[in-house]
Amino acid sequence: MLALRSDCSRRAIHSGDGLGSSLSRLMFGVSRQAFSRRQKTGPPAARAATVADLAAATDLLDRCVERERIPAVVRRSADYFGDQSLLEIAERGNTRAVVDHVAIVWR
Numbered sequence: 001m002l003a004l005r006s007d008c009s010r011r012a013i014h015s016g017d018g019l020g021s022s023l024s025r026l027m028f029g030v031s032r033q034a035f036s037r038r039q040k041t042g043p044p045a046a047r048a049a050t051v052a053d054l055a056a057a058t059d060l061l062d063r064c065v066e067r068e069r070i071p072a073v074v075r076r077s078a079d080y081f082g083d084q085s086l087l088e089i090a091e092r093g094n095t096r097a098v099v100d101h102v103a104i105v106w107r
Contacts, residue, residue, distance in 0.1 A: 049095070049096075050093075050095050053095035053096055053098060053099045054090065054095055054098070056099045057086070057095070057098045057099045057102045058070075060099075060102045060103060060106055061073065061074070061102055061106065063106075064106035065106065073086070074086040074087045074090075075087050080101070080105065081101055086098050086101060086102065089101070
């Protein structure tokens with residue numbers, strides 16, 4: 001549980017990423033109240049892998065893309081991603097693929 005309460009985990013579910021809490025809540029499949037609670041306490045253990053993947057992808061993008069451009073980058077569909085956006089891939093629960101795609105494209 002300690003790792004789940006890290007700044008990295010909190011940042012991955014924080015609405016300050018430019019995506020907004022509505023999209024973030026959809027991605028995690030939780031209510032507004034649950035999302036708000038998780039911003040303060042960190043995610044449950046069952047979401048550890050998802051949060052770790054999204055935190056890793058966010059860190060990679062943050063190093064390679066101007067911060068204000070990240071929301072546009074994750075929303076844009078690309079041939080390389082099978083005509084999907086990174087956000088769509090994450091919403092389908094394939095957060096590991098998001099990390100892999102980001103690592104390959106923005107090395």
